[in-house]
Amino acid sequence: MSSKQSAKADFRKAIIKVLESMKKVPSISISGISRATGIDTHTVSRAIDLITRAKESLTTTSLDLDLDQFVERTAVKARYVKILALFALLASLSTLLMWYYVGWSVLFQLVGIVLVALFGESFVSSRGYYEYPKKDDNGPFFRNVPVWIPFLWISSIQTSFLIGLVFGLPAIQACILSGILAVVFDLVFLEPYFSSHRELWIWSSVEDGYFKFVPTKLDVFTAPPGNYFTWLIFPILMNLGTILLLMIIP
Numbered sequence: 001m002s003s004k005q006s007a008k009a010d011f012r013k014a015i016i017k018v019l020e021s022m023k024k025v026p027s028i029s030i031s032g033i034s035r036a037t038g039i040d041t042h043t044v045s046r047a048i049d050l051i052t053r054a055k056e057s058l059t060t061t062s063l064d065l066d067l068d069q070f071v072e073r074t075a076v077k078a079r080y081v082k083i084l085a086l087f088a089l090l091a092s093l094s095t096l097l098m099w100y101y102v103g104w105s106v107l108f109q110l111v112g113i114v115l116v117a118l119f120g121e122s123f124v125s126s127r128g129y130y131e132y133p134k135k136d137d138n139g140p141f142f143r144n145v146p147v148w149i150p151f152l153w154i155s156s157i158q159t160s161f162l163i164g165l166v167f168g169l170p171a172i173q174a175c176i177l178s179g180i181l182a183v184v185f186d187l188v189f190l191e192p193y194f195s196s197h198r199e200l201w202i203w204s205s206v207e208d209g210y211f212k213f214v215p216t217k218l219d220v221f222t223a224p225p226g227n228y229f230t231w232l233i234f235p236i237l238m239n240l241g242t243i244l245l246l247m248i249i250p
Contacts, residue, residue: 080139087151094158191222
């Protein structure tokens with residue numbers, strides 16, 4: 001048997017185990033299935049995605065759905081709409097305030113954040129560091145990144161910078177503070193709630209990763225150390241670039 005055939009056979013077995021776990025406990029989470037079956041979370045997520053699409057393909061009309069299924073799907077879509085609406089509103093408000101403080105240069109910042117959030121995350125997640133499960137909670141996707149993620153990035157990066165400006169800090173100090181506040185926000189709220197609790201993204205271990213030089217003992221948080229390093233540096237660079245652009249081209 002070739003390696004491809006062997007991999008397909010293993011995946012079929014994984015699907016069967018996942019189905020059995022879902023039948024026993026319908027509301028079980030991805031991490032719960034992983035612990036119960038001994039299958040890694042990435043494979044479990046792929047199996048659930050395939051099972052979900054298979055179930056949907058068997059449904060020919062909306063009349064085939066019973067009331068419980070209809071209510072559940074409606075509730076899931078409502079949760080996604082709330083997430084998208086929340087971060088879109090926060091991003092709009094922070095952008096308006098940024099325009100008040102830094103003017104037109106905020107437009108270049110928006111473009112930079114959106115490009116990195118969509119294409120950068122799409123590339124990094126494709127390398128196996130994490131993935132966004134394609135379930136209704138995450139809503140529509142751009143490639144393999146949910147469309148609400150750029151709004152999250154915009155609101156987090158801009159708000160962390162605005163806090164420093166509101167408290168009267170010089171622009172450079174406010175830029176440095178933005179990185180620190182963004183890390184704290186990600187550490188105490190984003191990762192524990194959206195990743196661990198809601199499982200809107202799932203982290204995976206990469207042996208030869210970008211931050212392989214970081215000691216394993218330091219990897220004690222929800223996400224790998226490299227994630228927090230990125231949240232420290234990227235807001236500083238984006239906000240500093242916005243200020244420098246305004247100084248170069250008044």
